[in-house]
Amino acid sequence: MREVGLKTLYPGTTKISVGMATCGLSTGAGKVYDAIQKEVEKGKLPIRLSQTGCIGFCQREPVVDILEPGKPRIFYQGVTPERSAELVHQWLENKVVGDLLLCKMEREDWIVDGKTKDYSILQTPSGVDGTPLYHQVPFYGKQLKIALRNCGFINPDSIEEYVARGGYFSLCKALFDMKPEAIIEEVKRSGLRGRGGAGFPTGNKWESARRAKGDRKFILCNADEGDPGAYMDRSVLEGDPHSVIEGMIIGAYAIGAREGFIYVRDEYPLAIKKLRIALAEAEKVGLLGENILGSGFSLKINLFRGGGAFVCGESTALMASIEGSVGEPRAKHIHTTESGLWDKPSNLNNVETWNNVPIIISRGADWYSKIGTEGSKGTKVFSVVGKVNNTGLVEVPMGITLREIVYDVGGGVPEGKKFKAVQTGGPSGGCIPESLLNLPVDFDRLTEVGSMMGSGGMIVMDESTCMVDVAKYFMNFLKDESCGKCTSCREGTKRMHEILTEITEGRGTIDHIALLEELGWVTAEASLCQLGGTAPNPVLSTIRYFRDEYEEHIIHKRCPAKVCRALLKYRILSDVCISCGRCAKACPAEAITGKQKTKKEKGKPFKIDQKKCIKCGMCLEACKVEAVEVE
């Protein structure tokens, strides 16, 4: 199988791969693929075309790479269907399209077995010399790809290519050379903690699932990734589904489970498709099903499509959903490792956690635990989005500072604006201010400052972001997505949202801040699950670090970031106004009057009737001479 995979990974001819995960497809990778295919077929060119997952640099999609024996691998960015032909033909003439170049690669590291695949370069196409190497691109420079090891390098539909890069060798090692207890010990020693957000030590969870009494046990994968702006798990499933399946088989063998479920959110159609193919392939070659590889161990993994509720990412709600009930969390004073799905011992881990397992088995706990900090080992994938130059999927070692992620990997804040905060941990994470940017990123440090690791969402905010408005946005999300069972969570998030609305619309009172703090405290303390337990974080952290912004809104009825519409005041500067009348035409509320200049007459500056103004900002956009001022 490995030989077959190596042949498709590194064919004797030119190979063009198009990044076709959801992020690539949304920017037109499908059309790029078709255009290249048409070109290849038309000219009967000696080129092999392949598709692959996301290489992480979402800002620059569609990304296309070209690999030919004896030449460096070339990555193109922002490829369009129109330029695809040019790209192909230039290559055949041993040239490259300079303005689309992203980087080049001279060898690739196979992180699974620690080997290196050298491209043995004999000749370099003209125009490539000045191009940075993969690791010289600032976006990739500080990254260490363990979870994303195969994303962008293999065809996710090909089990052979996964095997060629070292896949399923860890499973063989686990099944034939290791006892379940030894596997658990290895995972424990590696220091791996749950990547779904809570950061529970994975090995300890496995141990209690193994010790739990019961002849029927379940292995579960949480792929119900629901945080706005987060798509780490989606990328792994779309680009490297077998890594998750392999991790699950090893986990199942370790705890003694024979049945498993992957609970994947239904809004991820491509991930579901790739998983289906991968599960079928694995079953076909005997890596799943009865008597895996003749070891005597059997496992069946089912795919379960989620019902569309954010709360189903919570472990007990997820299990209720699989059982066919409403996805509602229940009290878990008895751990789910003892009584979970259908009251049987169940071990649930997140996509990224499962994906890390094969590496720990192949490279060993000693190697793995050298990466990261004292309390958090390994790497973590973040989806860096918001007001940052390089949005994308980044995988960095634990302990890297927020500053390095935002400025070095992320490339800083665009348009020369000032950084204000970074929100980590999804909708119920906290906003971390500039003064804490040197904070090393790990589970415990983030919790200490009132935020959390969460599943890895990271939203960068600049000076044009209003922190009260941000808190309101997330409370709006959470009040909708709370399952509604607990009074504290349902009413708490609703009332916090209500108060934040009052503040952003100029009706806030100074007592509101204390009331928000009290509500936040009780929502966190009194709610049953961690949705409620962490829901107040956006409110409490913004009060903690940006109290002055709250006070500006409440006392002076001002929004410093000029976001909260009800608090804005539009004014036309009469000495700048050229009486062109554009603003009056644009105004939907007919609040602007004046006298338009003509060829004969001079005209009079325009004015806004504050009583009529609906603060839509149309005049500001319409004005060509910056005569409209916002206060």
Added chain:
Amino acid sequence: MIPFTIDGQPVEGRENGNILEVSLDAGIEIPHLCYHESVRPYGACRVCLVEVARKGKTRLTTACTYPVLEGIKVSTKTEKVLRARRMMIELILAMCPDDKLIQDMAGEMGVHEVRFKKEEKDCILCGLCGRVCEEVVGANAIHFAFRGDRREMIPPYQAEAMSCIACGACVVACPVNVIKMKEEGDERTIIRWKRTLKMKKCKVCGNYFAPWFQLEKFKEQAKLSKDFFDICYTCRT
């Protein structure tokens, strides 16, 4: 029996029992709304909050869902507990400001005014009606629908509750008494679930005593003589 303490007082609970039932049996009052001894604890109202110390850690939790465990130390009247309960009842009072029972309960906890916009709901979303209907009656006629602040207890599709047997168990279970039942002539109506059913006359006394539909359902399940359900409860005994 499993020994532990509540407010320093030694108590004992049965296996699979919960703190709230032990506490109430021992005469230690803990306010509660969504708990009923005939159905499984649910933990929705969050009023029965207590502090539980176990293995050196203390946490706030609901007494109804916390299992009886050996050696735990339960505190029902700490400042933290009372503070959280006060906010909980204030939030419920803001939903249903006109409810007498909630007003009284809030008053007893020292909450006399509401700092939030008052709503005009009547249901406190404790879910007791639905749980009694499912677990005790087995009719499953009503259920929670929607998420978050749109949550509601309703019959399917907001229409007439077609599997409701009009037994009235929900009427009795509702802690805020907002599910009303009326009987007029040979008809019984559960107003909230839009369900009206014809009643059957007792063969002995001639009074209407229960809905036909309900008695037919019971007949299917009860394995009793056919005429058992022709006679009303009073005449039977």
